[in-house]
Amino acid sequence: MFRKVVLTAMLLAPGFWKVQAQKKNTPQPPNIVLIVSDDHSAPFLGSYGYPQIKTPHIDRLAEEGIRFTRAYTTAPQCVLSRAAIMTGRNTLDVQMTRFSAPLDASVTAFPELLRKNGYHTGILGRNFHLDGNRRVPETVTVLEKYGLETFKNRVDYLNVTGNRDSIFQQYTDFLGKAPKNKPFFVQVGYSDPHRIFNAQNFEPDPQSLTLPGHWPDTKALRADFASYLGEIQRLDSDVGRVLDDLKKRGLEENTLVVFIGDNGGALLRGKGTLYDLGIHVPLIVRYPKLIRGGQVSDVLVSGIDIAPTLLTVAGIPVPEEITGKSLTPAFADLRQGGHEYIFAVRGAHGQGLPTNSSNFDLGRTIFNKKYKLIYNAIWQIPYHPVDFAGQPFWLELKQQHAEGKLAEKYDKLLFADRRKMFEMYDLLADPDETDNLSGKPEVAAIEHDLKARLQDWMILNRDYLPLPIAPEN
Structure with missing residues (x-):
């Protein structure tokens, strides 16, 4: 036990991987895969105890890693929440409370720090929402005039799609372009379970569902909720493709995988509200070299904690302006880490x-x-x-x-x-x-x-x- 604690402390020490990389025959720092679902409230996964949903692939991720039961986003909306996840700083701090705003070039996103320290980096799949919104022509004019779309300069690979098959194709394209002598980071974003709900072949029986206690029980609401859960079950199949591919490539052991929802679901008193269903999301982390499988932590986690966690595991010093806390202490001791208070x-x-x-x-x-x-x-x-x-x-x-x-x-x-x-x-x-x-x-x-x-x-x-x-x- 003592040896395990010492080893864990060594692995988490800043600069560990950088020092080790100078030695011959030493494995490179871990690859990192950040999987982000869209509008996904806890507890709607099998591993989170919701009985009428089947999510075997994400549940397997939990069985092989650590599941955080009290993880919360910094806002009940995608742009605001994703800005905090990407920077390790709260939404107010990075001035991202306007939904259509781009992340200012002066604010560093954690993939930039990974890239500077030898990582091949990419963002793909569902829109990452941090380069502004191009739906209004006048807004597009401003974005282009002042060069406000900056993410093409922050990562090595940037691609966006809402198509399920195209997401996996982008993921394999990214890995195909990743240098073999470099660790990689990739954010894989999915549209599920964001509305519109159209996963008809994945829906559970509406009459079998357990509804949240503060919802009225109507036939139409049950049908809508079943469609939402169907989206999550479809998402699970897509996540399974990525997890299986990592295993086939022999990357599973040296890859940190994080699964998180960007904010709560578009459900009654959910998305757009500060109630539990608006900001409480699933968070699962797997990394065989540091995390014993099947662990469950109830420490209070904020979206700002993702960036410092990934940087710490990569052996990169966490900048002072990052206010999130690394979750790595909880990997070895479930009582450690987290916050006393959460803000959103x-x-x-x-x-x-x-x-x-x-x-x-x-x-x-x-x-x-x-x-x-x-x-x-x-x-x-x-x-x-x-x-x-x-x-x-x-x-x-x-x-x-x-x-x-x-x-x-x-x-x-x-x-x-x-x-x-x-x-x-x-x-x-x-x-x-x-x-x-x-x-x-x-x-x-x-x-x-x-x-x-x-x-x-x-x-x-x-x-x-x-x-x-x-x-x-």
Whole structure:
């Protein structure tokens, strides 16, 4: 046991691989494959305990690595979240709360650091979302005029596709071009389980499904949820192709594989919200040389922790501006690593005008393992779903609300005229986040402490929102 601890400490020490590379017959630093699913809430994988889904390939990854049960993105939206994953810095810090913004050239992405230290690097598959958005001609003009699309200069290989077969072809093309004398890093992005849901051949039986406790149980909602799970089951088959290919190439043993969702699913009180289904995502890490298989960690993980973890395993010093924490301590001791508190933000979504809270909402959250505070800065705007406002199940719920036929508890959660400025939940007693404790005397001290910690974080990160603790009159 002592020998294993010492070996692990050596492997994780900054500069270990660089020193070893100078010695003859020493293996090169590990290859790194970062697999990113799109709009994927925890717990919707077999290995996360959801009973009616079959995800054998991703589950095998968990069996051979470490599964983090409490991993959270820095925002419930792809652009904001991916910026933090790519930089190891929170969304405010890198000024990426505007959905269509490109990552500024002055902000370093971790693949650049890998590249400078001898890695062949690539990003492929689903749009990585950090070069701005080209849907509006006037925006394209600005991007091109000022040279704001920078990722072609940050990595060796950059390619984008939404087609499943094309993603695997890009992946094999990248490996074919990777120099044999260099380790490689590649981000493989998938569109599943992002809407539109079209994985008909992968859907489970809607009537067999266990629904989240805060959802109304309707036939149309079950059908929609089954389609979502079908997307995840299809995703699993695609992930399996990559994992099998690594094994066939003899790369499995010396490749660190990370699987993570970019943010929560487009589900009721999911994507676009700071509730659990909006920011709680699966995170699995496999690396046979450092990680004993079948481990489960409940440390609090943020999306900013991915970059320092990959840099540490690669033997590259983590820059001071990176505020994430490496997860490598948890590889050897499940009690180590993680955060005491997690922070996340909600900013603009998409390119639409601020006609509802789907397009434009501003909020912040802070939580630990027991309590969560949500600060709705524009609380006057009611909840409006992201990406499914036109779906049959939602239109049916709206009709039931209009006719007074929707059960009161669901009506209050989904169709209140306005939200509360502050929401506070006991996550152990109320994991569905339905009983708002904000303002209650019995938790007043805890609520104030959370607000003070959030205020501290907002000030340090130059947040533009009003602070949660106002001066007394």
